[in-house]
Amino acid sequence: MVSWIGECIFYELFLLGFCGVLEPGKEYQEKNRLKKVIQFIPHLKEMKVNAVYLGPVFESTYHGYDTIDYFKIDKRLGTNEDFKELCDKLHDNDIKIVIDGVFNHVGRDFFAFKDLQENRDKSRYCSWFVNLNFNGNTPENDGFYYEPWNRCFDLVKLNVWNEEVCEYLFKALDFWVDEFKIDGVRIDAADSIDFSFFKKLRNHINYKKEDLWLMGEVIHGDYSRWANDEMLHTTTNYECYKGLYSSHNDRNYFEIAHSFRRQFEKGGIYEKLCLYNFVDNHDVNRLASVIKNPEHIYNIYTLLYTMPGIPSIYYGSEYGIKAIKGKNTDLPLRPELNIDTLKDGNKKLFKLICDLGEIRSKSQAIRHGTYSPIIIRNEQFVFLRKFKEQEIYVALNLDDKNVDINYNFSFHKAIDLLSGKEISIDGNISIEPYGALIISKDNSI
Numbered sequence: 001m002v003s004w005i006g007e008c009i010f011y012e013l014f015l016l017g018f019c020g021v022l023e024p025g026k027e028y029q030e031k032n033r034l035k036k037v038i039q040f041i042p043h044l045k046e047m048k049v050n051a052v053y054l055g056p057v058f059e060s061t062y063h064g065y066d067t068i069d070y071f072k073i074d075k076r077l078g079t080n081e082d083f084k085e086l087c088d089k090l091h092d093n094d095i096k097i098v099i100d101g102v103f104n105h106v107g108r109d110f111f112a113f114k115d116l117q118e119n120r121d122k123s124r125y126c127s128w129f130v131n132l133n134f135n136g137n138t139p140e141n142d143g144f145y146y147e148p149w150n151r152c153f154d155l156v157k158l159n160v161w162n163e164e165v166c167e168y169l170f171k172a173l174d175f176w177v178d179e180f181k182i183d184g185v186r187i188d189a190a191d192s193i194d195f196s197f198f199k200k201l202r203n204h205i206n207y208k209k210e211d212l213w214l215m216g217e218v219i220h221g222d223y224s225r226w227a228n229d230e231m232l233h234t235t236t237n238y239e240c241y242k243g244l245y246s247s248h249n250d251r252n253y254f255e256i257a258h259s260f261r262r263q264f265e266k267g268g269i270y271e272k273l274c275l276y277n278f279v280d281n282h283d284v285n286r287l288a289s290v291i292k293n294p295e296h297i298y299n300i301y302t303l304l305y306t307m308p309g310i311p312s313i314y315y316g317s318e319y320g321i322k323a324i325k326g327k328n329t330d331l332p333l334r335p336e337l338n339i340d341t342l343k344d345g346n347k348k349l350f351k352l353i354c355d356l357g358e359i360r361s362k363s364q365a366i367r368h369g370t371y372s373p374i375i376i377r378n379e380q381f382v383f384l385r386k387f388k389e390q391e392i393y394v395a396l397n398l399d400d401k402n403v404d405i406n407y408n409f410s411f412h413k414a415i416d417l418l419s420g421k422e423i424s425i426d427g428n429i430s431i432e433p434y435g436a437l438i439i440s441k442d443n444s445i
Contacts, residue, residue, distance in 0.1 A: 043339055
């Protein structure tokens with residue numbers, strides 16, 4: 001595992017949306033819009049964020065994943081020099097940088113595909129693409145067929161079995177490492193890419209930059225098929241993403257507790273992995289729009305920050321903004337936002353996220369400790385994170401009534417790290433309605 005990743009609290013910025021340049025068909029004046037991110041740095045630090053996932057960044061035609069040029073920042077955001085200034089500022093503030101690696105497919109304006117359109121079967125780039133058929137056609141009426149990603153014909157699938165394609169993509173990755181000193185790559189649509197590509201990629205970075213973090217976007221399946229010593233370092237944790245909100249909507253902590261046990265308990269299938277955890281992102285509805293009871297949002301974020309793995313906040317969700325997908329579009333999930341607008345949101349949630357960031361950044365047990373379930377009920381959940389002699393108990397109640405929990409704790413007096421108050425423990429703790437406790441023996445977390 002890359003040594004620095006376990007220390008991180010991530011913040012995801014969908015740059016094209018955040019900077020307000022996603023309106024379909026609109027021509028945007030070229031200027032440095034990345035200064036907006038630089039102005040956002042104090043906000044990140046207030047939340048104790050020390051890593052950002054910036055996506056997507058390669059020059060594209062529209063939504064960012066239809067890549068035109070792997071060696072240029074999207075011109076709607078600024079220039080390569082502007083992006084270098086941003087990276088320098090982030091690194092000066094001890095914030096790691098992870099960018100989107102869109103290696104599964106390209107846009108129709110990508111140079112090799114343009115050559116294919118012009119020269120058809122005489123193009124030297126025929127072998128760069130998957131399932132070409134010059135006797136077929138597509139909805140784009142090219143007069144030939146190619147394999148798209150997920151039936152989206154604006155995204156042309158690359159042939160990563162082709163060594164020339166791999167060399168081209170690795171050269172592009174080297175460019176972003178050398179020029180901008182990026183710290184990691186989130187590989188888009190990793191579950192659509194052949195495993196052989198990831199083995200070649202891992203071998204490449206082992207020589208280029210061994211501590212470059214590789215995280216794959218994987219929706220379903222056994223994450224260890226992608227994340228292991230030969231391939232990626234980790235993947236997205238969609239299993240727990242679903243369980244975090246649905247266990248609250250169904251008033252059933254057994255659901256998320258089952259996932260935690262399966263994944264993280266001693267002998268769990270991902271005990272050795274540091275998975276990328278989230279409650280929403282640029283592809284799914286905002287958490288505040290999917291929970292049935294708005295009061296449950298606080299316990300969901302408490303779980304996100306105290307469960308094993310890496311927590312990630314999607315921009316704006318720290319203030320509980322709402323959004324659901326539109327018909328055949330993700331645009332509502334990727335809005336333009338300003339910090340002044342955000343401050344009109346859920347201030348209680350933002351304070352909680354700041355407090356959780358402070359607690360997590362100070363606690364070895366929460367960042368690196370083992371996971372053990374203590375009490376699991378439909379509406380209450382208590383678990384232990386332990387690192388060496390440090391023990392942190394997390395206790396949650398999703399009921400609308402005060403609840404007493406009986407358990408023989410190893411100490412009689414403790415601190416609730418969320419409130420900072422001393423609490424008495426004599427075989428019993430009390431949790432407020434919709435409340436949570438993060439219990440430590442003392443303040444030396």
